[in-house]
Amino acid sequence: MDSLSQIVLGGAVAAAIAPAQHRRAALLAGAALGTLPDLDVLPVKLLLDDPIAQMTWHRGPSHSLLVLPWLAWMIWGLCKWRGGRVAEAPARWWWAILLALITHPLLDAFTVYGTQLLWPLATPPVMWSSVFIIDPLYTVWLLIACMIAWFWPNRARAQYALIAGLVLSSAYLGWSLFAKQMIEQRAAAGLAAIGHADAPRVSVPMPFNTLLWRVVAMTPGGYLEGEYSLLADRGAMQFRAYPSDVAALSEVQQLPAVARFGWFNHGFQRARQMDGQLLLTDLRMGSEPDYFFNFAVAQQDASGQWQPLQPSEQIRLPQARSRMLQLERFWQRIWQASPN
Structure with missing residues (x-):
């Protein structure tokens, strides 16, 4: 805290x-x-x-x-x-x-x-x-x-x-904790409806409140993200799918920094390639498309193999929305149901 x-x-x-x-x-x-x-x-x-x-x-x-x-x-x-x-x-x-x-x-x-x-x-x-x-x-x-x-x-x-x-x-x-249990039930119903009942998931409250929540669920090819307001939404949670470079992640998962990062975030991470580097993102903190922790962990060599970056680099990615606009959206979302 x-x-x-x-x-x-x-x-x-x-x-x-x-x-x-x-x-x-x-x-x-x-x-x-x-x-x-x-x-x-x-x-x-x-x-x-x-x-x-x-x-x-x-x-x-x-x-x-x-x-x-x-x-x-x-x-x-x-x-x-x-x-x-x-x-x-x-x-x-x-x-x-x-x-x-x-x-x-x-x-x-x-x-x-x-x-x-x-x-x-x-x-x-x-x-x-x-x-x-x-x-x-x-x-x-x-x-x-x-x-x-x-x-x-x-x-x-x-x-x-x-x-x-x-x-x-x-x-x-x-x-x-009670609110989280309600969110978990809505998320479970939503994931079961799209065939991902057993997907690993994490539920997180949005900034400064316990009424609006976000859930991330991992899938074989990426991850799902859903939002739910305890005041405005009804029924099962709706999710959107996003890709992750799981093939590249599997190639580097034995690197010490990658293994420790995955241990720390419980596997809730995204991998993607950018400018010849492999970036890992902690999906628990932030919301699509803006996340707080992004790290370059490997560099692709001339043969296409991933070589570890030692040390890794924290990457500051441009924010799609300013913090104030994000907070304004979160506040409105508490009171307004999702259009999906």
């Missing part, structure tokens, strides 16, 4: 657990701890020069539920040794520190990017993909709660506000 959501989540969690007289300090500490896992972008950028490696190592060790408890223990132990608030209420501060840290990757797992919750185990990244990376209806309750707790830290209303903020934001995540 976005930084603001992680800051207010960490702050609310820590402040709800810490003693009332420590509430402002807990808000600040929780905000810092809620941000800490995403600082992995700094060593990733410094130590890795391949953009696919950079993408796939983000949300890795620093987001692991097998790593963060040890980090929490070290932070807690150091703070307790130094004395002060943590030494005054060590049990409460232990839980405040631990939960402020581990709620970060758990929240990230609700997005589609992919979070390696069990690193160093070689399991694919977790992507429950029920909320967009920025969703105001998740964040606003925590932001209000943190503001109340900051301005009235020692009053009962602060604790009530923090609990209410955590309950309401968690309830929104619960709603997002």
Whole structure:
């Protein structure tokens, strides 16, 4: 999720657990701890020069539920040794520190990017993909709660506000999972109607909401994309077919960068040739024809064979629509049924 959501989540969690007289300090500490896992972008950028490696190592060790408890223990132990608030209420501060840290990757797992919750185990990244990376209806309750707790830290209303903020934001995540199940049912009906009932698929909410969704399903020759508004559409989801160069992809799938990219995106990718290069696109993030992550992974030599690009190159493709026009279309689409 976005930084603001992680800051207010960490702050609310820590402040709800810490003693009332420590509430402002807990808000600040929780905000810092809620941000800490995403600082992995700094060593990733410094130590890795391949953009696919950079993408796939983000949300890795620093987001692991097998790593963060040890980090929490070290932070807690150091703070307790130094004395002060943590030494005054060590049990409460232990839980405040631990939960402020581990709620970060758990929240990230609700997005589609992919979070390696069990690193160093070689399991694919977790992507429950029920909320967009920025969703105001998740964040606003925590932001209000943190503001109340900051301005009235020692009053009962602060604790009530923090609990209410955590309950309401968690309830929104619960709603997002329920909405996703409804979308999955509509997608299953639509895919069955066109003979692709068993196609691997992923459903993703469109930006800033959980009412308009997008589904990508992989086929032997490419992929299908469908949109569905829970407010405007009725019946099964409609899909459009798009090609992918599956033959070229099969020729390079053993290359380390290609294999890692496919592992990270769960196979939801498009391959196409452009200017003698093979481009791979992550189909989970963006919508047709505009996608956020495009990488050149191989170059065709004089004999027509694919040679790996080391490192791979991230390609910035021209956008068919500006971001503002895309957002305007998404907003209108929430309220208007698909013309198909």
